[in-house]
Amino acid sequence: MIPDDRNLVTVDQFTVNKLSHTASRGFWDDQPYRFELVHSEREYDQDEPPSGGFMLWIEPHNNYLNAQIVYNWFVSRFELYGAAILWDMAENPEPGYCVWVGAYGEWMENYEEMTRVD
DSSP, X not given: OOOTTOOOOXXXXXXXXXXXXXXXXXXXXXXXXXXXXXXXXXXXXXXXOOOOSEEEEESSTTXXXXXXXXXXXHHHHXXXXXXXXXXXXXXXXXXXXXXXXXOSSOHHHHHHHHHOOO
């Protein structure tokens, strides 16, 4: 049952893939000063964030709803060691949201496996 203060949005992997424009190896731990933690179900130390995984930059850059959809998709579909919505303060081309996905192993293999459309 969906709580009264929630709504159901159905998406598939194809749709989730379209909500991000770039992916890379996770480097939140290498540049913690660059990112502001916006949302996560877990407690993370802003100064010593987790390592590994991969990052997805959201399109358009300032769209929190798209970031929430991507975050929820990965959290609900895959066994992760964490996930977070981050605000990337770098200006490339402008500040915006990204989603860090904590996954075990090689980031590119995880990314390809988790974003495959069957």
